Amino acid sequence: KILILDFGSQVTQLIARRVREAHVYCEVHPCDVSSEWVREFAADGQLKGVILSGSHASVYEVDDKAPDAVFELGVPVLGICYGMQTMAQQLGGKVEAGTTREFGYAEVRARGHTPLLKDIADFHTPEGHGMLKVWMSHGDKVTEMPAGFKLMASTDSCPIAGMADVDRGYYAVQFHPEVTHTVQGRALLERFVLDICQTRADWVMRDHIEEAVQKIRDQVGDEEVILGLSGGVDSSVAAALIHRAIGDQLTCVFVDHGLLRLNEGDMVMDMFVGKLHAKVIRVDAADQFLGHLAGVSDPEAKRKIIGREFVEVFKAEAAKLISSGASTKGAKWLAQGTIYPDVIESGGAKSKKAVTIKSHHNVGGLPEQLGLKLLEPLRDLFKDEVRELGVALGLPHDMVYRHPFPGPGLGVRILGEVKKEYADLLRRADAIFIEELRSTLDPISGKSWYDLTSQAFTVFLPVKSVGVMGDGRTYDYVVALRAVQTSDFMTADWAELPYALLKKVSSRIINEVRGINRVTYDVSSKPPATIEWE
Ligand code: XMP
Numbered sequence: 252k253i254l255i256l257d258f259g260s261q262v263t264q265l266i267a268r269r270v271r272e273a274h275v276y277c278e279v280h281p282c283d284v285s286s287e288w289v290r291e292f293a294a295d296g297q298l299k300g301v302i303l304s305g306s307h308a309s310v311y312e313v314d315d316k317a318p319d320a321v322f323e324l325g326v327p328v329l330g331i332c333y334g335m336q337t338m339a340q341q342l343g344g345k346v347e348a349g350t351t352r353e354f355g356y357a358e359v360r361a362r363g364h365t366p367l368l369k370d371i372a373d374f375h376t377p378e379g380h381g382m383l384k385v386w387m388s389h390g391d392k393v394t395e396m397p398a399g400f401k402l403m404a405s406t407d408s409c410p411i412a413g414m415a416d417v418d419r420g421y422y423a424v425q426f427h428p429e430v431t432h433t434v435q436g437r438a439l440l441e442r443f444v445l446d447i448c449q450t451r452a453d454w455v456m457r458d459h460i461e462e463a464v465q466k467i468r469d470q471v472g473d474e475e476v477i478l479g480l481s482g483g484v485d486s487s488v489a490a491a492l493i494h495r496a497i498g499d500q501l502t503c504v505f506v507d508h509g510l511l512r513l514n515e516g517d518m519v520m521d522m523f524v525g526k527l528h529a530k531v532i533r534v535d536a537a538d539q540f541l542g543h544l545a546g547v548s549d550p551e552a553k554r555k556i557i558g559r560e561f562v563e564v565f566k567a568e569a570a571k572l573i574s575s576g577a578s579t580k581g582a583k584w585l586a587q588g589t590i591y592p593d594v595i596e597s598g599g600a601k602s603k604k605a606v607t608i609k610s611h612h613n614v615g616g617l618p619e620q621l622g623l624k625l626l627e628p629l630r631d632l633f634k635d636e637v638r639e640l641g642v643a644l645g646l647p648h649d650m651v652y653r654h655p656f657p658g659p660g661l662g663v664r665i666l667g668e669v670k671k672e673y674a675d676l677l678r679r680a681d682a683i684f685i686e687e688l689r690s691t692l693d694p695i696s697g698k699s700w701y702d703l704t705s706q707a708f709t710v711f712l713p714v715k716s717v718g719v720m721g722d723g724r725t726y727d728y729v730v731a732l733r734a735v736q737t738s739d740f741m742t743a744d745w746a747e748l749p750y751a752l753l754k755k756v757s758s759r760i761i762n763e764v765r766g767i768n769r770v771t772y773d774v775s776s777k778p779p780a781t782i783e784w785e
Pocket of ligand 1: 655783
């Protein structure tokens, strides 16, 4: 196993992710663990190496140091950024406070005399020096290496950008190998954990399940847990994982606000109750939600109502479980499918106190209001790791690789006032669109158009247009199809779907959904448009 000591960088979890990708088991712990703790951690003889992360602070602002035991264990140590500086200082080198920050892309000359950087280069200078394209973010720098170290990498502005004491297995880099902007970063971290630390690449997601299950059992003991299940990926995977750990001690509350996709509520129940045998309370609150939405057409007002009602309904159900519970003890925990990007977004990467229900609405404070302890078993994982975990837990591929669906659901896909009639029409049209996207394959990649798009859905426009069907005139509603490709949902391009696919979807919707007689395709990118229409 590898120990990652976290000095508070925003990207520490990325180091863990890279190590996991190399199929090596690792754990992230705060840098202020004691030397005794480190020795205890290593006592089983399995600890093969330590990585010291970066920090958002300077060695002159904070006095975080690696526990001395790290350098007494006889295992390789890799220092990254702040980790390099503290390594230099702790082993007798010198660090100077920087007057300027170096931030962003840099080219580093790599010295190939160490196993870490040997024969690795993105390009060569005319003189034949191997160069690495890296990402830097630092103010201070090492100006004197500790005894025993040799220069491993340098840039003009940072002459000691990497150093190594090969005999002791100590390596340090000023740049960040864990971010993708450092082209060889993955290779460097792999070399460190596999070749230098000599770990075995035998860790797989299945092992993560066992560890996570054990952790949940240790945390909750015999107490009961409530989880808000939305049908989205994160809450579904969290539910499946917690259910695997504690079975009937978990009760899921699934609030059906009447703005879900076609048959979605039944599919969630079939999966969780039918297949996993989990306890799920389905609250059919459609009338309540639609009642409160009547007459409201402003998008933000609609969002607020849906968010507020969601919290109300959820709280009422939770209160019942807290006061009585399935057993007489009552629930003590609220589980959330918070994943690592949510933790970073809410600024809680170090505080470990983030409380957001991301897939639905921000209900920060809910655990406190309900007097419940917070259980977040996915908070160290990235989205694709959550998906992989979901598959390993036996959730269906189609559920785990679903496009994102907004918390307010169809409420923001029916423009203006929300009515049950509109929602019913939209659900049927949308189901046809998604079905065709799933079944139409792109001949070049062999992938379905569902997998080739990041998000696709249908929007209901409450305007009527004239059409002709058979011998008759129609005067019916219009829908818009939306399909985008994006990597981060901050910017997005509309997808160039094949005409044949659009043609089929259009004719199926108009023929099969009585009440819709016109289908349009949205060709706006984001920005200036947004992905959703509201
Ligand atoms: P926009 O429309 O802002 O959407 O380009 C970006 C992403 O965010 C989703 N989205 C929401 N998700 N509650 C959510 O949980 C919301 O109110 C909401 N509004 C937009 C949207 O589906 C897209 O993936």
